[in-house]
Amino acid sequence: MEVRELGHLVLYVRDIERSTRFYRDVLGWRQILPARGVDGELDRKPFAAFNAPSGRTHHELLLIEVGEDAAAQPEGRRVGLYHFGLKIGTTDDELREALAKLEQTGTPVLGMSDHTATHSLYIADPDGNEIELYVDIPGVDWDTPEAIGSPVKPLTL
Structure with missing residues (x-):
């Protein structure tokens, strides 16, 4: 077996409407299925x-909505995402545009990092x-370990 690419991500969320607004209106994802449940299947949660x-x-x-009473992700060291x-x-200009939108x-922006090969904002x-949210730095040779393993530095935009 050979993994070719990361295909998709599935997240449980407390409130489907709130999360839909965030991913669609803040991050610009294109919504292809409405925030709804499946007709006739009462056990299916809105998605x-x-x-x-x-x-x-x-x-x-x-x-996938799991409701407001769902447990929060634990803080600190943990296994998982x-x-x-x-x-x-x-380009950093695209990152600056994203920062302005945020x-x-x-x-809130949780942090900003210069990874040498990428520049990143964390939310x-x-x-x-x-x-x-990241941009690839043009001219980086992704075939060298140094491109990925460089020390993280603070980023100023």
């Missing part, structure tokens, strides 16, 4: 599906799932 504007595949993000990365371009929508969705 919404999205793909990136590039339309690379059938869906890249699926949100740390964050997922969304490539938003190849500021405009009141989305969280309404349920606390951490997201890295």
